[in-house]
Amino acid sequence: MATISDTLLKRRTIRKYTSEPVDDKLLNELLVMGCRTSTTGNMQVYSIIITTDTQVKNDLAPLHFNQKMITEAPVVLTFCADFNRFNKWCLLRKAEPGYDNFLSFITAAIDALLVAQTFCIAAESKGLGICYLGTTTYNAHKIIKVLKLPRGVVPITTVTLGWPSEKPEQVDRLPLEAIIHKQTYADYSDEDIIKYYHPKEEREDSTQYVRENNKETLAQVFTDIRYKKADNVYFSKILLQVLKDQGFMEQ
């Protein structure tokens, strides 16, 4: 069996899967491991929606910008911040829940994300491949409809899961010293930034990416094409409205 170090150090995101399904018993084991993750006050304010049905996956696909993983992966997992279950328990037990506010949303989102990552590591340790879909927070309002999420529940991230049918190169990462700060935050000088990002900019795949997109710099590919201000502003408004609609902005 792979060691933990190997699993964590040699991992890569997998976007292509074989047609082999993920055994229910194995999936269950992974979920049990996920649910041992730390959770605020042991409240477990999250839910996991497991979608294997072709029709539901087809309904989800456009909400994830038709990324092929959604329909091609045998399993799609949507990790949700969920105070609905806890609130129902409180109301049944003569307790008045006070979780219809932004802090509670963040608390539940943290719970959901930590569980998601444990689940992914457990899956990868068994040889499965995963891919996170950031589109969940873009189209939360539509995902809520497809997955029938009640008030108190907000989808935070989606993971596709399956047996790998590709072994892509590992992507680059910034040097560790670019990410960590000792004692307190030491803000970056221009020289620091150039030093830390230069290796990324010099990569063949980066320069090709810049050329293909007719841009002058790699940073412009991010700001002008991949993660544009107009999109971010548009989806920010929707996401804040989702929090309101799902009952997390009552303060």
Added chain:
Amino acid sequence: MATISDTLLKRRTIRKYTSEPVDDKLLNELLVMGCRTSTTGNMQVYSIIITTDTQVKNDLAPLHFNQKMITEAPVVLTFCADFNRFNKWCLLRKAEPGYDNFLSFITAAIDALLVAQTFCIAAESKGLGICYLGTTTYNAHKIIKVLKLPRGVVPITTVTLGWPSEKPEQVDRLPLEAIIHKQTYADYSDEDIIKYYHPKEEREDSTQYVRENNKETLAQVFTDIRYKKADNVYFSKILLQVLKDQGFMEQ
């Protein structure tokens, strides 16, 4: 070495640590593993503040409600959503960053939390103990001052790290069927809620907890003492102001 299943299934949060420091080389290895975690568009929009200095830990302690782990753990790690570094890179490379909005905050928070959880699993696999502190989002504004976090950076969670000097009982969890939903969300009936929460309510530690707090139900201990509406509302306002002050609500 522990298998991954063992590490994940047998874990418990550790709040008491020996005085033995965590070796720099080991800490570094754990951080490198953490940074292989999936990240949105490989932007790595997070930073990790590693605090070992007694004075800085003392300054942080009251912001975490003087939980002893902060001063007693050899290492305190504050995981932050961080667009500051990425924005600086964009500006140096003739690109106009559009990340001063709520969606970008959530994107960066997701990045930071996934890394935090990988780091914790890596640490636990080496025999170290960790404890998450949910107080980070309560007192983010004060933590920002102590850790000197610039605009574009918001602390999301804090982890204390050290060699365990306790082995507490594993805490209970809800049954898996309470957490997962197949295909779409099946909302809970009263009977479901009672069935899922009953074992928790019946535990000796739960009934003792209810008695000690002079409450009628376990749920009331949460709503009236541990996670009160008034506190949640108060800290929600502060956290939303923090997002504004740190430059994430410009849409």
